[in-house]
Amino acid sequence: MTIRKIAQIGHPILRETARPLTKEELASPRIQAFIDDLVETMRDANGAGLAATQVYEPLAICAIEVGDNPRYPYKPKIPLTVLVNPVVTALSDETFENYEGCLSVPNLRGVVSRFARVKVTGWNRDGSPYDQECVGFTAGTMQHEVDHLHGKIFVDHVKDPRTFTTWAEFDRYHKGPFMETVAQVVARYHR
């Protein structure tokens, strides 16, 4: 396995639309080895997710995993999930406000509005169907990662640029108030 380099905002690859894979291609040793690298790179960088375009491969694959994550200690856990050709559909017009960050956007967070209930469909890495309803922060993470496969970065969704903050200033000034939102989102969607 190889830890890949992560593309940084401004690199054109992050604006490309990823191409879907066929089942045959997904089963190939090259793509399966690539998925191993994607997962390894995500874990090495403490990401909650990583899309193939972020490691310079315009393929419709992303990895998501939330354990005890030092970048996002408040996020409910998500077991390792590899999504191939994923599609996200909102299940209601309910939204919540989330401070997002991204491994491709160094040292910046900002407030993004995300659908609170979504359906995610696609394939697992073995080509079997993936079909899950996701809520709250998990729904937000899914939307963030699948956005990458359409050439979108969270900064595109930040309506109020005054919410942009470095990670240090987030901890200093915004974490306290945001933890109240976190408690509300967790209470509403994660129990």
Ligand code: NI
């Ligand atoms: Ni990202």
